[in-house]
Amino acid sequence: xxxxxxxxxxxxxxxxxxxxxxxxxxxxxxxxxxxxxxxxxxxxxxxxxxxxxxxxxxxxxxxxxxxxxxxxxxxxxxxxxxxxxxxxxxxxxxxxxxxxxxxxxxxxxxxxxxxxxxxxxxxxxxxxxxxxxxxxxxxxxxxxxxxxxxxxxxxxx
Amino acid sequence: xxxxxxxxxxxxxxxxxxxxxxxxxxxxxxxxxxxxxxxxxxxxxxxxxxxxxxxxxxxxxxxxxxxxxxxxxxxxxxxxxxxxxxxxxxxxxxxxxxxxxxxxxxxxxxxxxxxxxxxxxxxxxxxxxxxxxxxxxxxxxxxxxxxxxxxxxxxxxxxxxxxxxxxxxxxxxxxxxxxxxxxxxxxxxxxxxxxxxxxxxxxxxxxxxxxxxxxxxxxxxxxxxxxxxxxxxxxxxxxxxxxxxxxxxxxxxxxxxxxxxxxxxxxxxxxxxxxxxxxxxxxxxxxxxxxxxxxxxxxxxxxxxxxxxxxxxxxxxxxxxxxxxxxxxxxxxxxxxxxxxxxxxxxxxxxxxxxxxxxxxxxxxxxxxxxxxxxxxxxxxxxxxxxxxxxxxxx
Numbered sequence: 148x149x150x151x152x153x154x155x156x157x158x159x160x161x162x163x164x165x166x167x168x169x170x171x172x173x174x175x176x177x178x179x180x181x182x183x184x185x186x187x188x189x190x191x192x193x194x195x196x197x198x199x200x201x202x203x204x205x206x207x208x209x210x211x212x213x214x215x216x217x218x219x220x221x222x223x224x225x226x227x228x229x230x231x232x233x234x235x236x237x238x239x240x241x242x243x244x245x246x247x248x249x250x251x252x253x254x255x256x257x258x259x260x261x262x263x264x265x266x267x268x269x270x271x272x273x274x275x276x277x278x279x280x281x282x283x284x285x286x287x288x289x290x291x292x293x294x295x296x297x298x299x300x301x302x303x304x
Numbered sequence: 305x306x307x308x309x310x311x312x313x314x315x316x317x318x319x320x321x322x323x324x325x326x327x328x329x330x331x332x333x334x335x336x337x338x339x340x341x342x343x344x345x346x347x348x349x350x351x352x353x354x355x356x357x358x359x360x361x362x363x364x365x366x367x368x369x370x371x372x373x374x375x376x377x378x379x380x381x382x383x384x385x386x387x388x389x390x391x392x393x394x395x396x397x398x399x400x401x402x403x404x405x406x407x408x409x410x411x412x413x414x415x416x417x418x419x420x421x422x423x424x425x426x427x428x429x430x431x432x433x434x435x436x437x438x439x440x441x442x443x444x445x446x447x448x449x450x451x452x453x454x455x456x457x458x459x460x461x462x463x464x465x466x467x468x469x470x471x472x473x474x475x476x477x478x479x480x481x482x483x484x485x486x487x488x489x490x491x492x493x494x495x496x497x498x499x500x501x502x503x504x505x506x507x508x509x510x511x512x513x514x515x516x517x518x519x520x521x522x523x524x525x526x527x528x529x530x531x532x533x534x535x536x537x538x539x540x541x542x543x544x545x546x547x548x549x550x551x552x553x554x555x556x557x558x559x560x561x562x563x564x565x566x567x568x569x570x571x572x573x574x575x576x577x578x579x580x581x582x583x584x585x586x587x588x589x590x591x592x593x594x595x596x597x598x599x600x601x602x603x604x605x606x607x608x609x610x611x612x613x614x615x616x617x618x619x620x621x622x623x624x625x626x627x628x629x630x631x632x633x634x635x636x637x638x639x640x641x642x643x644x645x646x647x648x649x650x651x652x653x654x655x656x657x658x659x660x661x662x663x664x665x666x667x668x669x670x671x672x673x674x675x676x677x678x679x680x681x682x683x684x685x686x687x688x689x690x691x692x693x694x695x696x697x698x699x
Contacts, residue, residue: 172388174534175597199528200515201599202630204610204623215610217597221533226597249515252633253625275342286350 150223153196161188177215179230185216186241188229192218193247198227200249205257207289212238212263233263242268260287325635325651332643337636352622357383357457357591360619365451367624370413373406374602375624376455378609381536381598383457386591386613392583395459400537401575402446402454403600408568409438410603411561414655418558419490421648422499423685430486437479441572444468459585469576476569483569487562495691500555504638504650507552514634517627518605519560520654524552530601537600542574557653591617602627604655628656645683 154176158165164184169177180188192198198218206213216229231240242265243250254265255274262285265271273280285291324343328336348367352360364375377399384391391399412435419427439449445464446452454460490496506516511524521528527548531539547563549556593615599608605627612621631654639650 172385175385177595199512201606201608202610202623202625204621204625206612206621217608217610219533219599221528224534226534226599228597247515248510248513248633249630252629273342275345277342277345286347 148223150225153220153223153225157188157192160191164188174224175226175228177228177230179232182231182233182240185229185231186243186246189216189218189243190246192220192227192229196220197222200243200247201226203250203253203257205261205263205287207261207287208232209289211235212261214240214257214263216243238263239266240264241266244268259285261285262288327639327644327647329644332645334639334642334644334647337639339632339635341632349622349624352624353619356617357613357619360622361456362453364624365453365455367626369450370410371406371602371604371607372451373402373455374600374607375609375626377403378598378600378602378607379611379622379624380455380457381600382596382609382611383588383591383598383613385596385598386594386611387588387596389458389586389588391459391586393580394463394582395584395586396536397538397541397575397579398460398464398584399455400539401464401572402442402452403537404568404571404575405438405442405445406452407603408565408572409435409442411565411568412438414603414652415558415561415565418649418652421652421681421684422496423688424496427486427490430482434479434482434486437475441472441475444472456585457591458588459583461585463584464576464579469579473573473576476573480566480569483562483566487566490562491559494695495688497555498691498695499688500558500649501553502551503554503646504642504653505551505553506634506638510634510637511552514637515630516605516634517630518601518603519557519564520605520631520634522546522548523556523560525550530599530606534599538575538578539571542571542578544571544574554649554653557655561655591615604628605631628654632656644680645687648680648684 150173154168157178158168161180161184164180164187165178166181167179169179171177193200198220201217201219203214203216206215212233212235214231214233216231218227218229219225220227233240240263242254244254244265245267251269252274254268255271257263258265258271259273259276262283324340326338326340327334348363352363355363361376361379364379365372367375412431416428416431416435419425419431442452443449445468446454446462454462506520506524508525511521511526516524516526517528525548527546529546530536532546544567547560547567549559591613593613595610595612597608597610599606607627608625610621610623611619614620635651635654639647642650
């Protein structure tokens, strides 16, 4: 299996799900897919292509939110980043935690830092932020201004 | 029976990564576990968005005090990936030397502490004595014993002087026999075998599902190492071997790390001997818009950085993923069904930052008793003591 085979295979298998493929360099490829297809495509890449899930990274791109799921196929030295664009009015995507355990923590992190809901996640508690942190304030968003100092004082934190 | 227990006692912000584990036990046996992290969440990803590309290199060097080079290494590679830049050959070799020196001292530090948890304080003394020599080497090469500040996007900041190379090689050569002695002493010890073999097994399937990285996955027979799979620096230009073992228990994790120390010293020596001449910096001016990924093999596993640039002098997004983020959840798969006295060493085998063990509280459901970190180390050392008597060991 070569790099070209993998890309061709993904292209034919997921014609309806893939929006765009950006072939950046020999080791990197970015594939933009429809948000509702993430479980299907990620499952194929992880289980059938034997990739390792590196991590997901959520990005606030001002007009929309992006999640990039990074997978490495070690045998051919290729890093595939699946890009999902979410409208700010509907920040919801299916959870991958039931396919592989490695997605569990990072989805909790993206949930609390960017406010994206992961449907079907087994345990969407906070991971990094403290219990005193107010609901609905997401520190990694671009419109986040320093959280109300008065609130901190009043809570005695 | 998932309960969260608030840690009792003072909170030390000076210790890195104070995590909280609540183990639910029945008698001696662990039946459930809940991990809480985030006590020391510093918001570095957000902070990095407010710094320039050059400043970020130094902010992220402070993420971890032990593997301080791995984050700048991954970050600079991510920035270079945005513009598809190859750094000069000499810079690649020097980067590799610094990264391997760090791996050697980090594994030795872990090895010493693991010995301490098991009640083998001699191992602790020996390992840290050798680590001291490695830190001296790093001081000669970079000017610092830790937080080397050698990296910048496009190259490195400080060259290695040619007159420093022979004393460094001599020093590295003198470490090897001591390490071999220590390796033999530890790997042949029947008490250590009884204490670590078959304990806290991470199966191959679990390792893949949890996406474990580094020595934690290589001890379970999953041959994954970024240095081999996606060579960077000088790793494809010299001869070295990836260490893989099959059983996934604590003993195998010890073995992987001991052998990796020897490999690291081998790589350092080879790089110093083959060090090419030339530039050490590509002199980057502007970072174009785009996105880049940099991943490298740190002592604990793969460090992953994602950087997005929008054409300004600051990153628009900087995602940092440290190896413990993937390895720590595997604790759930390894500790359930084991005894409390083994809980410390099973956690230590992942090589998280050590203060975690001291933030661990155990609730005994039957006796309503709360153990703290000291109690757990004592329990662990007592178990070794019992085994020593069984094997007729003299103190």
